[in-house]
Amino acid sequence: MSQTITIDPVTRLEGHGKITIHLNAQNEVEDAQFHVTQVRGFERFAQGRPYYEMPSLMARICGICPVSHLIASAKACEAIMSVRIPHTAAQLRRMLNLAQMVQSHALSFFYLSSPDLALGMESDPATRNIFGVVAAKPELGRAGVGLRRFGQHIIELLGDKRIHPGWVVPGGVTEPLAAAKRDEILAMLPEAYANVGLALAWYKQIADGFKPEIAVFANFPSLYMSLINEDESLEFTDGTLRLIDAEGQTIEEGITASRYTEVIGEAVEPYSYTKFAYYKPLGYPQGSYRVGPLARLNIVKSAGTPQAEKELAAFKQLAAGPVSSSFHYHHARLIEALYGIEKIEQILADPAILDKHVRASAGVNRLEGAGQAEAPRGTLNHHYKVDENGKITWANLVIATGQNNNAMNKGVLQAAKAYVKNGKFTEGILNRVEAVVRTFDPCLSCSTHAYGQMPLILSLVSAEGEVVDQVVR
């Protein structure tokens, strides 16, 4: 008799999801699915709105990475306006996006994943949370809180709000940077460096203790995609997209936002509201790829900042080609946080950073526009069509979590096959299966565009379709 295991809800994620593990008649894992069970509909209700409202509207998709949506949306609007924004505005947006990346990576690493890393996958689930981490490693807890405050405070200084700042608009930003705010950010840098340094040193010390997890946490060859600069360094806000194969060879580059749909397609599966992105020339699902910190570090040739450069060189030693285990997303996240702090310091040293000219203006000059940016969890593309009055007639958003969807599903299956034996699972096994999804730091609300809430469930389903075991959190 075959069975199904359900984990519902999967915990410590941004949003709500469910995992189903199907067993065959021999009680071996046959298949596994990660379901995103929310539905929202931003693309639909944007229709009829003026294009210049889109950045603020679209930022409401997410409370964690609204800045990325703001930026991708504003860039799509600027394509409609046919304007290039002032240099200082571009630099300020870049800083805002980096600040968001640092605070989001801090949330993912310290709040969501460090309980597993600091306390162990099999530790008591009642204390496997931020309180448990603080009790066991108070310095780590303080570093996490400090890094998150660092990113959030910069967002608040620039945009006047920690969440959903309205400062980024089509054409640039609404206000230039004041000298006092620049100095306040500069004063926060030493503590931010100390906090990320502490976390990196600690992580590198404990990572070897997770070799079994590294081996089966979505550890397989795949394609990778991210933005990259002309000098092949990290880029979160501008640049163009590059796709590499499992050996690290470039298979597509120079992908601008407007070319995105030529290269990337989206498939639909009946068990999830999140779409499944794929590289069109290879088709679905062979063209599945990964985005986010692991992809970015696998693709770039250099970090672009001195301290992150050293860490990147060490990271690339983890494999002969691209680093393939998704467990290493954790490591990549910390390196990117270090890069973000360094890059913010570099941006603040730009002599034009206090320039007052920060916004270009224009009306509708094209009836279609697309914009792209790197969100903390991966590439984000906004694509709009408007009528001659600038009202949105069509919108499509391709979100990082959708682009990682196939890899997450494959990763859940790989971990389930490794850990679920004889049709039974313990709490520790359940946690490991969930932890595979956590490595990707998916944002489920972003990916589905959610109506209502659904907690995370893990179900074990027999070959006859009977749910024989279930854990609901």
Add this chain to the structure above:
Amino acid sequence: MKPVGMVQPAGTVKPGRARCLILACGNTLRSDDGVGPWLAAWAQERFDPQAGVSVISRQQWTPELAEDVASVETVLFVDCAMDLKPGTVKLVDVEPVDETQGLATHHLGAAELLGLARALFGSLPRRALMLTVGGGSTELGELFSPPVTAALPIASAKMEDAVARLMRGE
């Protein structure tokens, strides 16, 4: 009903070594849930930061606020409570707890924030109070329900009295 959407939630005032921190929570787009931010905005106009009263209003209380809580002499938490009769105003002492049943990533309760402040920074306010207003509706909307609208003067007066007591060292 009062159009609370006309009142912006209070921004952050870096508390420093404030003698009293008013820490409010709520969503101004979910009708009665916006009563915390409304009271925070009222407090920001009413109390002089120079006198040692600071105000922070957030949609949710996140772990980073533990540092703010740890750095003040006293704290007054302000929130909407759906387990109270709509319009009821309640003021109680809050004690720290050292664990959370929730995930502690996007939202903490007042007792958990105090517990986290103690665990992370080894410091607690001398006294912590919690002012709650019973909510009748958290449906989408920027207007309060009639019971909450009627309770606003009572809640404001109770807040003023609570701050005065905390500042006197009670």
